[in-house]
Amino acid sequence: MAIRIIVHEPDPVLHEVAKEVTKFNANLHKLLDDMADTMYHAEGVGLAAPQIGILKRVIVVDVGDENGLIEMVNPEMVEKEGEQLGPEGCLSIPGLNGDVRRYKKIHVKGFDRHGKPVKVTATDFLARAFQHEIDHLNGVLFTSIAESVYEIPRQEKE
Template identity: 45%
Template sequence: MALLKIARMGHPVLTRPALPVEDPTAPEIRRLVADMAETMEDASGLGLAAPQVHVGLRLFVWRGGAGNILALINPEIEPVGEEMEEGWEGCLSIPGLRGAVPRAARIRFRGFDIEGRLMEGEAAGLAARVIQHETDHLDGVLYPMRMPDLSRFGFNEELHRAATQAARAANDQPPQEST
């Protein structure tokens, strides 16, 4: 296994749609998935798509339930219902920054594992957010492109500082009198 170089925002591989994987069971795909899993672990990520490691193929790895690393090849996703949730996201290809991104609250997904078996299911919460984020990478979309409010996009340290100051200010306010 090997650590792979992660493409950063601005590299053209991140804005091109990825091509379908012809054979999910091919040895080179198995090797790529293993290297991607090791790279994601080393970078402390929750997910990593092939375009992020300069490979224009439709597959990603992510940390599933119980901390297992799973691969999803040629994924298809669709929202379940119309409920949206806004949540903070970061990206290994956009280091040091975070943004508030609206995503479908629940999704249905399907794709293949490295054994060529069909994987399908529903996801909500963080799992749904990660799967949508990684699938976006396969379509050439980075999370800032999904943000309707860029005032909620910034460097981790600045966002943390602002949140800390806001919390302190809220705690220092005298109690409101009720009428």
């Protein structure tokens, strides 16, 4: 396991559509492990493979709830309902947040690291995190869909 370098805007890889994963093997397992390590090291709640320069449809999410770490390969939203408006940030766009309108509840299907089908029902913050990461797989950044974007105030050092 290793911590990878997170790609920052305006790197063109962040605007490309990731390719579907067809091989569920040791390389994929290492990618998932590295993505989780990288996300935790950066104190994020989600990470998509394009954010570390790899154009594959792979995400990891951990919003700190009872679900813990969720790994998903080739994720796809199959149902969506409701609406929420809230703040988002991104490890690839440090220093900025934005208010983004998202679905309140979603059903996501995909595969685990072994190619076994999985389905997750997510609401509220977990739903927001999934939608944000799936957007990355489609080359969409939160800044392009936010209703407002603003700088995060720097915390003063003591």
